[in-house]
Structure formats: C-alpha cells, structure tokens
Amino acid sequence: MQTVNVSARDRAPLPPFTSGEFETRIERARQAMHGARLDALLITTIPAFRYFTGYYPIIAESPARPWFFLLPLEAEPQAIIPAMGAGDMAAASWLTKIDTWSSPNPADEGVSLLVRHIEALPRRFGTIGMELGPETRLGMAAADFASLRAAIGSRAIADAAPLVQGLKTILSPAERARMQMAADIVAEAYAAVPSLYVEGMSEARMHRAFQAEVLKRGADYVRYLAIGSGPSGYDSICRGPVDRTIQPGDVLALDTGSVVDGYFCDYDRNFSIGTPAPEVEWAYATLHHTVDAGIAAACPGVTASSVWRAMAKVLAAAGVEPGSIGRMGHGLGMALTEPPSIHPDDETVLAEGMALAIEPGLFYPAGDGRDRLMVHEENIVLEDGGNRLITRRAPGEIVVI
Secondary structure, eight states, X not given: OOOOOOOHHHHSOOOOOOHHHHHHHHHHHHHHHHHHTOSEEEEOSHHHHHHHHSOOOGGGGSTTSOOEEEEESSSOOEEEEEGGGHHHHHHHXXXXXXXXXXXXXXXXXXXXXXXXHHHTSOOSSOEEEEOOSTTOOOOSOHHHHHHHHHHTTTSEEEEOHHHHHHHHTSOXXXXXXXXXXXXXXXXXXXXXXXXXOXXXXXXXXXXXXXXXXXXXXXXXXXXXXXXXXXXXXXXXXSSOOOSOBOOTTXXXXXXXXXXXXXXXXXXXXXXXXXXXXXXXXXXXXHHHHXXXXXXHHOOTTSBHHHHHHHHHHHHHHTTOOGGXXXXXXXXXXXXXSEEEEOSTTOOOBOOTTOEEEEOOEXXXXXXXXXXXXXEOOEEEEEETTEEEEOSOOOOSSOEEO
C-alpha cells in the first residue's frame, strides 16, 4: 500500500482573513500617518500592497507592470493597478475603489492616474509618504518616480518606510498562524532530508529535491533556498546550488524562506554526511548554545542589540570574535527579512507580536587548515511577555546521514 503524506496544511486548514483584520490595519496605519503628518500613504512594494489590500498579484513578479495602493488620511483607500488585474482584485480584495490603466505603457505607467488621485486629496499636511528607506525597493521605475515627484511638486514626499515596517512587524494572531504553518511544513521537509539524500548527488539535485518536498507538503512558494556543502563545513550560505558533489565528511546546510499565504518562515538545518569531525561537533554545539541564549533573551521591552549581546557573550566564551559575524538575526513577516536586525547597533525595542529569526553563525578552522562556516537559525514570536518557538528546535547534536 502506498503511503500518502498528509501535510501540516492539510491537517489544519487556515481560515481566511476577516474584514476586521484589514479594518484594524487601516486604522493603525491612519493613526501612525496622523502622527507623521502625512496626507496619504502611497504603497508601491508588493509585500505592503498585499498587507493592506489582501491581494497578491503574482504577475507583479514581472517588472513591466507596477501596482499601487493609495491610503488617504481621510478619504476612501483605493488601488491603482494594471487593467488586467481589476477583475481578480475586485473578487479577492476588500477594496471597492479600483482604478486602472492599460499596462505595459512605458510612456505613462500609471503616473498620470496617481497624480490625479493625489491632487484630489484633501490637503492637511502637504506630505505623501512612500517606502523609500532601508530594506525597501521602490516598486516603480526611477524615472516614473521622478516624474511623479515633479508633478505633485506642491506636496512633499517623505520616507514612510519606518511607519509601514512598524505596522507590518506586529503580527496579529491570524498572521502568526500562517507563519506557524509555514514553519511546520518546512520542519516536515527537513525531517525528510536523510531520505532525500542519495550517495553521489550534487548540491543542485538536493536543492531541487528539497524544494519539491517543501511544496509537496503544502507551502505556496519556496522564495529562498540557500544551500552549502563542504568538508567539515561550508564556505558560503549566500548562494544557490552548484554542481558540486556532496561527499562523505561534508557538512550540508539548507536554509529556506518558504511562504504560506504571504508569510515567511526562515530557518536552516545542518547535516553531517557520515561521522562528523570534532571541529564540526564543536561548532554545532557552540551555535546550539548561542541560539538558546538568543531565545532566552528575546522578549517585549528589550532591544534588538541586547539579544545580540546575549549571543555574543556565548560566542566570546567559546573563543569566537562576535564582531566577525555581523547581525545574528532579523525580523520576519511578509518579506524574507524584516526589521529589526539583531545587531549591536540596532536599538529597536522589541514588542509583543513581533516575529524574529535568531541566527548566529561562526567561522572555524577545519582539518585542512581552511576556515569553514556554520549557521544555526530558529524562528520565534514574541507573546505573553516572552516568546514562543515556532520552529521545531534543531537537535542538540548534528543529524548524521
């Protein structure tokens, strides 16, 4: 009899977001806009577009067509989008005001429509907010942005990235449930890695097999999958697959940002192909203790930098220079990484409802004298004055395949 895998998603289907969810997001945004003295928010990034509208235009993966959401301080919100998406968005979103243009149209990619709607807004503060700061991408052609700025010259354009990020990083229970689902699905896929491994397979083949496993178990997308392998450790976790053959004595790392209904989990796992070398066991155990320290330190009211320092203390006690690592984690949400950074200079105060990736790493010398890299990563959400682990904690010793 064939065994059928029942995914975490099949076992516990998620109810859709309620209209109240979006009403709360709009109300919170308007309160923040009033404090920032903004007449409107103009959203051009797809994660924030989905956050406010509830609609994900998959065709926005193409750079040919920008998608806009305009949230006035007082008037009715509206989408300004390519005409081809109007029917789908009307059916899937809570919005009732949708204006369109025929796109692609490089001569006027929605700019004149934006100008018309912005100029029609009540003028209270004379400023429009857009996501322009760190960890954002403009979402429209730079030349179109320059044209928009010139056309509404009587109004200023201010960076509203911190405002939007501040909204998106505080997750509702419904949002956290989606992130939990993503983490559960990926946990099942990681548990299957020993059965996916075939002697002599390449990184590229493992990369494809693991992606397929995550999708089979219920993820919507595998937006990010880094892979690394090498004798007694790897030298990078920033790349996709290469044709290198995974060999006995290697450490194999997989690090995925996978998505359920718009929300990311982002965590990794390490595997030893055969008996691990002593330096691998040391690096793995050191990082496991470091993650424990980061999880223990993270709670509402403390700073991101204090979580970094808690982990840095463990690394320093093990003889590792923490400054060589950079940040040791980040926020999670509707983008692969969100603010804050778990970094010594990030003084963001953590708040109830935030999700974090706790992600220390270290370099260490392998038997051949070359430095190797290892990274550990787990995901938590801040709840009830503390935190809750949403990933299934990695075992205390490296999994041997």
